[in-house]
Amino acid sequence: MNHTYRLLKDDMDFFAAALSQVRVSVWHVLEDREHIIDYGGPVEAYSVVSIKIMGRRYFRNVFEFRLTLSKG
Template identity: 80%
Template sequence: MNTYRVLQTDMEYLAAALTQVRVSVWHVLDDREHIIDYGGPVEAYSAVSIKIMGKRYFRDTFEFRTKK
């Protein structure tokens, strides 16, 4: 059972930004996953990227997680 939730929709990013929850950034490839950034609150988001702690990450490259 996962202890995290993967953010995928604009509504989920908006809710994360409004509640200021910590969002971590992961690179997942096949069965391997690596944490890229322990993250922080979502500062901005677009159809292409998510801004966390002053850095932008592409939505189609990374997975964004928050604790359940």
């Protein structure tokens, strides 16, 4: 499957996203569907438990974090 986004999973992914100040979106993914929770923004902080984006914290084990890839 060809995705137009990159899934952020480990600390290095979040560190790189925080340094480059790219927009990271937050998704809730179930077996049969997915929907966006927050269109996101830059990663402000991260820990083993949560990711802070635009002043809100999202649990890493509940949500999926995506970096949209440019098409050029």
